[in-house]
Amino acid sequence: MPREGLEVENLHLWRGEHHVLRGVGFALPRGGCLHVTGPNGAGKTSLLRAACGLLYPESGRLLWDGRDVHEDLPTFHSVLMYIGHEAPLKADLSARENLRYWIGTRRRIGRDTLGAALQRVGATAWSERPARTLSAGQRRRVALAALSLLLVPLWLLDEPTTNLDAEGQQLVGTLIEEHLARGGLVLAATHHELPLPRSRVQRLELTHE
Amino acid sequence: MSDTRTAAPDAASVLEAARLVLERDLTLALRRRGQLVQPLAFFVIVTTLFPLAISPELARLREVAAGVLWVAALLASLLALEFLFRDDAYDGTLEQYALSGQPLTGLMFAKTAAHWLLTGLPLALMAPLAALSLGAPPDAVPGIVASVAVGTIALSLIGSIGAALTLGLRRSGVLLALLTLPLSLPVLIFGARASELAIHGEPYVAPLELLAALAVLGITLAPLASAAAVRISLE
Numbered sequence: 001m002p003r004e005g006l007e008v009e010n011l012h013l014w015r016g017e018h019h020v021l022r023g024v025g026f027a028l029p030r031g032g033c034l035h036v037t038g039p040n041g042a043g044k045t046s047l048l049r050a051a052c053g054l055l056y057p058e059s060g061r062l063l064w065d066g067r068d069v070h071e072d073l074p075t076f077h078s079v080l081m082y083i084g085h086e087a088p089l090k091a092d093l094s095a096r097e098n099l100r101y102w103i104g105t106r107r108r109i110g111r112d113t114l115g116a117a118l119q120r121v122g123a124t125a126w127s128e129r130p131a132r133t134l135s136a137g138q139r140r141r142v143a144l145a146a147l148s149l150l151l152v153p154l155w156l157l158d159e160p161t162t163n164l165d166a167e168g169q170q171l172v173g174t175l176i177e178e179h180l181a182r183g184g185l186v187l188a189a190t191h192h193e194l195p196l197p198r199s200r201v202q203r204l205e206l207t208h209e
Numbered sequence: 210m211s212d213t214r215t216a217a218p219d220a221a222s223v224l225e226a227a228r229l230v231l232e233r234d235l236t237l238a239l240r241r242r243g244q245l246v247q248p249l250a251f252f253v254i255v256t257t258l259f260p261l262a263i264s265p266e267l268a269r270l271r272e273v274a275a276g277v278l279w280v281a282a283l284l285a286s287l288l289a290l291e292f293l294f295r296d297d298a299y300d301g302t303l304e305q306y307a308l309s310g311q312p313l314t315g316l317m318f319a320k321t322a323a324h325w326l327l328t329g330l331p332l333a334l335m336a337p338l339a340a341l342s343l344g345a346p347p348d349a350v351p352g353i354v355a356s357v358a359v360g361t362i363a364l365s366l367i368g369s370i371g372a373a374l375t376l377g378l379r380r381s382g383v384l385l386a387l388l389t390l391p392l393s394l395p396v397l398i399f400g401a402r403a404s405e406l407a408i409h410g411e412p413y414v415a416p417l418e419l420l421a422a423l424a425v426l427g428i429t430l431a432p433l434a435s436a437a438a439v440r441i442s443l444e
Contacts, residue, residue, distance in 0.1 A: 052308060054443050078220070078310025088301030092240040093233075101233040102302075105226040105309045105316070108219045 005029040006154060006185055011045070011060035012132070012205050013050055020046045021057065026204055028187065030153075031180050031195065036115050036189040038206030044189035047206065051187060053081045064154075078106070080154040085162065087143035091132035095123055095142045098131055103149045106172070113143060117145040121171065136163040141171075148175055157188040161195065169195045226311045227319035234323035244292060248328050249335055252285040256339035267344030274343035275405035276354070279360075279397055281339070282332050286361055287389060289328040290368040291382055294439065298376050303439055313436035321369040321432065329361025346410045352407025352417075359420045360400035365391045366427030373438035396423055410438065 006028040013021040020043040049055045069076040121141040173195030336357040337350045371389040375381035399416040406413035
């Protein structure tokens with residue numbers, strides 16, 4: 001029986017002349033949360049992008065439930081959600097429309113489900129406003145709504161708490177805890193602390209050398 | 210408790226995803242009409258410059274009408290091409306498409322279809338106006354509309370490859386033209402030929418069929434190529 005979850009073995013990644021990831025490895029079981037830390041430029045984002053198959057590492061293996069993900073990337077992509085440090089929102093669409101078009105390419109969602117997700121992140125009051133008029137924190141909240149709408153096992157979050165107020169950060173913690181409780185996996189890269197009990201979180205420290 | 214082991218049972222099919230991508234691009238374009246009108250205005254201005262520059266004699270204009278029409282249409286469709294993927298690349302939308310688990314080829318096809326609906330189709334509808342002002346007889350209108358409509362399908366598809374390949378570059382406009390124009394030559398040749406035959410009242414079906422063949426070839430191959438180019442640009 002292959003191991004369940006995400007396994008990364010001895011990942012080496014070069015960006016041009018720069019050796020970004022030097023032999024990174026970890027195993028993330030179901031219900032596990034890995035907090036990737038490190039100074040700016042240590043390769044946190046690169047690790048996340050390599051872990052979702054956007055970047056092709058020079059060597060090393062990436063396994064999902066014991067199978068190499070590069071053998072079947074579309075299937076791997078259908079179990080993961082990656083949110084970069086900027087939420088992919090269109091300035092001319094409202095928060096609600098943005099969510100509908102973003103999540104709708106992956107999952108059928110009804111108006112009510114969408115409304116409930118927007119309410120959950122406190123977006124009801126401004127969900128019809130064009131994204132152009134939203135603050136950075138509000139845009140983040142739309143991304144959190146997207147996360148809660150798509151019930152995929154693996155979440156890859158780049159700086160999930162940036163720009164959020166205290167209540168918003170707590171919301172990130174709650175969403176992650178609920179996700180872990182239903183057997184989900186979270187890989188979060190941030191140099192802030194995650195709003196979670198320390199016992200729930202594995203840490204991986206990336207350095208320049 | 211929801212099962213997180215497999216993809217959701219209410220997963221969207223690729224057709225649903227492609228429909229949403231198409232709808233999204235059309236909605237966005239209608240909210241930002243300036244970008245929509247630019248290629249059309251360019252097309253109209255270029256074709257009305259020729260009577261001023263050559264001669265107001267309709268008989269002389271009629272001789273060059275097909276060529277003028279097609280060069281203007283080609284350049285106008287090129288003008289809109291730069292925006293095809295650029296905004297989506299900047300704001301991370303392409304990244305989400307690539308990670309959606311849906312075949313990227315299908316989504317790229319939907320984006321290209323939206324591009325044609327927003328540039329090629331309006332150009333085809335404007336073409337009779339330009340043709341008539343260049344001295345083409347009214348009988349030629351169906352042939353001209355058909356050739357521009359079918360030809361711009363091929364142009365949008367060829368252009369989508371160039372637009373995807375130049376995604377990583379900052380000033381991609383000129384390079385995009387250099388990449389796309391040589392590949393567009395067959396479309397220009399057959400399109401101008403079909404329009405010319407239509408203007409002279411001769412049967413124009415043969416070049417039109419060749420245009421259609423180019424469009425079909427584009428439909429089968431171009432989305433594959435642009436999807437591959439987009440994936441590379443995300444790396």
